[in-house]
Amino acid sequence: MSSAVGDEMELRRRKVQQDAEQKKIEEQEALQSQHVLKDKATGEGDVDELDKEYVEYFKKKYGExxxxxxxxxxxxxxxxxxxxxxxxxxxxxxxxxxxxxxxxIFANMPLPGFK
Structure with missing residues (x-):
């Protein structure tokens, strides 16, 4: 039994495309984990805009x-x-x-040596 050449080429192309997508997802997860570790190290995590503004102000005024x-x-x-x-x-x-x-209290106290 032989298969059509087009079907094998299509399967190979899909395989390459899936591998590329999987690699891209893994890279994004690695970047996110690095950002999470960096945020934990610097103390900045899920911060809303107001807190972020205060943090930037104090860093600018008082240093790192x-x-x-x-x-x-x-x-x-x-x-x-x-x-x-x-x-x-x-x-x-x-x-x-x-x-x-x-x-x-000290006015009526006798002093030693004076009589």
């Missing part, structure tokens, strides 16, 4: 990698500084409230 320090202090040193400032404010308020009620 904004600093996280305050007055050049970062991490544990910053925590300790804030802790000392807060503790100082709290103890100052406590001292002033005690002083407001008992102003003469």
């Amino acid at each position: 990698n904004p600093r996280s320090d305050i007055m050049g202090i970062d991490g544990c040193a910053l925590f300790v500084l804030i802790y000392i400032v807060v503790a100082g404010v709290v103890f100052t308020i406590i001292f002033l409230s005690m002083y407001a009620r008992h102003r003469d």
Whole structure:
């Protein structure tokens, strides 16, 4: 049994066309996966237009990698500084409230060495 030459040529042409389409789809999927990985790395994913506008504004104003320090202090040193400032404010308020009620507490105290 022999087949028509046109049928075999048509099948080969379809096969080549399907292979080309499959290759194109695989390339698009690879590009999309690269974009997804890039978006995850940069922190930009599915962002709407308003968020994208804010991101572009802050990148333009503050640069690509904004600093996280305050007055050049970062991490544990910053925590300790804030802790000392807060503790100082709290103890100052406590001292002033005690002083407001008992102003003469130090007036009647005998001084050592003086008689």
